[in-house]
Amino acid sequence: MALTVLSCGLGTSLQDAGRFGLQRYGVGTSGAFNRLDLRALHALLGVNTAIEFLMMGGVFSYHGAPRLVALAGDATLHINDQLIPPLTCALINDGVMLRVGVARSGNSMMLGVAGGFDLPLDLGSHSFHLRGGLGIYLKAGDILALNASENRELCNLQPYKEETGAFRVVLGPQDDYFAQDVIEQFLTSPFTISNEADRMGFRLTGAKLTSDKGHNIVTDGVATGSIQVPGSGEPIILMVDRQTTGGYPKIATVISSDLTRLAKHRPGDTLHFKAVSQEEAINIARLHERNMTAWLSSKQPLKRELTSEFLLSVELNDEVYKDLVG
Amino acid sequence: MIQFLPVGDTALTIEFSREIRADINQRVLQLDRDLGEFQGLLECVPTYRSLLVHFNPLDFDLAKFKAHVLALCEQPLRITDKPRRRLVPVFYDGEDLEFLAKTHNISVEEVIAIHLSAIYRVYMIGFLPGFALMGGLDKRLHTPRRLSPRLVTPAGTISIGGEQALVGSVEAPSGWHLLGRTPMRNFDKTRDPTFILAAGDEVQFTQIHSFLENEVGEWL
Numbered sequence: 110m111a112l113t114v115l116s117c118g119l120g121t122s123l124q125d126a127g128r129f130g131l132q133r134y135g136v137g138t139s140g141a142f143n144r145l146d147l148r149a150l151h152a153l154l155g156v157n158t159a160i161e162f163l164m165m166g167g168v169f170s171y172h173g174a175p176r177l178v179a180l181a182g183d184a185t186l187h188i189n190d191q192l193i194p195p196l197t198c199a200l201i202n203d204g205v206m207l208r209v210g211v212a213r214s215g216n217s218m219m220l221g222v223a224g225g226f227d228l229p230l231d232l233g234s235h236s237f238h239l240r241g242g243l244g245i246y247l248k249a250g251d252i253l254a255l256n257a258s259e260n261r262e263l264c265n266l267q268p269y270k271e272e273t274g275a276f277r278v279v280l281g282p283q284d285d286y287f288a289q290d291v292i293e294q295f296l297t298s299p300f301t302i303s304n305e306a307d308r309m310g311f312r313l314t315g316a317k318l319t320s321d322k323g324h325n326i327v328t329d330g331v332a333t334g335s336i337q338v339p340g341s342g343e344p345i346i347l348m349v350d351r352q353t354t355g356g357y358p359k360i361a362t363v364i365s366s367d368l369t370r371l372a373k374h375r376p377g378d379t380l381h382f383k384a385v386s387q388e389e390a391i392n393i394a395r396l397h398e399r400n401m402t403a404w405l406s407s408k409q410p411l412k413r414e415l416t417s418e419f420l421l422s423v424e425l426n427d428e429v430y431k432d433l434v435g
Numbered sequence: 436m437i438q439f440l441p442v443g444d445t446a447l448t449i450e451f452s453r454e455i456r457a458d459i460n461q462r463v464l465q466l467d468r469d470l471g472e473f474q475g476l477l478e479c480v481p482t483y484r485s486l487l488v489h490f491n492p493l494d495f496d497l498a499k500f501k502a503h504v505l506a507l508c509e510q511p512l513r514i515t516d517k518p519r520r521r522l523v524p525v526f527y528d529g530e531d532l533e534f535l536a537k538t539h540n541i542s543v544e545e546v547i548a549i550h551l552s553a554i555y556r557v558y559m560i561g562f563l564p565g566f567a568l569m570g571g572l573d574k575r576l577h578t579p580r581r582l583s584p585r586l587v588t589p590a591g592t593i594s595i596g597g598e599q600a601l602v603g604s605v606e607a608p609s610g611w612h613l614l615g616r617t618p619m620r621n622f623d624k625t626r627d628p629t630f631i632l633a634a635g636d637e638v639q640f641t642q643i644h645s646f647l648e649n650e651v652g653e654w655l
Contacts, residue, residue, distance in 0.1 A: 129478060130477075130478050131564075132478055132489070133478065133560065133634075134565060135562055135563050135565055135566050135622075231624055232624055240607065241622075241624075242624070243624060279442075280441070281440050281442065282441065283440075327454060327455055328482055328483060329482045329483070329484070329485045330446070330486075331442075332446040332487075352561070353480055354482055354562055362441070362442050365443060365444055387441035387443075387447075390492070391492045391497065393444070394444045394445075
């Protein structure tokens, strides 16, 4: 029972929720770039680890007993010639070919395979972390062993309705490095995601945020979403492959509830920031989690296996359908 | 007096100071040890002069936690056991030895002798897995960091930057000055223990005159 990688993009790896408890030793968490996609696959398939693709998809062949798969993210999944909509379970049989297309929007997508991967963990996690040489990176020719799976419950989820508007931040921990008018500028002017955007961080262009106290601090800890401002004055939002500590002042931190929608933005996209207090941000996190839980539990069993009739019954205004009739 | 600095909705920086000083770092490490279990507390990252606390916002009472921290910080600094001292072997073949000698108007041999003569304190492990950031560098070797960082420095790099000294682990970009390499690997995912050095440890360097890749595992 295994999935063989026939081809895939350079940024293809296994990711789970991340590697925790070792930040004190300099080991960053890594984990799924878009946590929402991973949680959706967990709800649909019961898996904790999935294949993450960055922009480019991949082609796989499957050998083993029938099992479920699903794709999260905005890309096509073909099983042989059959197109499977996102967030929809499909049954695969011995000898099939799976093809994941390129990201039509966002930066990443994830392929979940019921049963999960029978592959060793590095320090408690499958998540690939380049600098630490940890986790699992995929390339053509790799054979990914799978655990047995008895799960036959075919379900689907409607896409999650993300919030829109300004990205909420909590000012600090070094907002005092910036004069009031610079903070105002940060909270009122547009920023554009530059081409330097990857799993480690998004460098932004726009207003230059200059600190009166210089751009070096005695190193302290950072979190995912921390916005550090190096001497260039161009802020960098730290993403999941961030380091554990940093020596630049951090003007603010993007709240956790807004990180998945941030992860879907691409170079050239424009962002605005809006300040909330830490207490407000914690309340937002709780509300966001209630919404997420409600969404994940809204999965519907499919009446039948994926057939052409089912696929054609998908709502007309649904992107999936548009893609189908193409 | 400590300060609570917000880091989004998932973390809190407990700042003791903004400078590098052994007694401040001891306070950070004491709080790190004393915090113990607290509902929703996920993990702590001690740094030179602050403790970053990662928490689960769905299950964490921030006000109660701050009160808990304030109570713990009232306690005097305890005299702890003598720190562990680790001997770290160095093969001095660094690209910047000549530069450092010229900058400080001494010989390469003196650069090496000064680097070897100090006892260093590990203030924190951070940036990348197993990077030991240390204080205790002799003033005669304090050197501003390079203007343009190198994109790659080898695994096990021994370097200095500003008033700090480093025992590196994995390949990494760096703006620090390279003195040499150590066959000791402070981070090895296949080994138990995975990490050798921890914040609070003392480090003494010892010079070796050859560097064989197969010696890498022998220094524990």
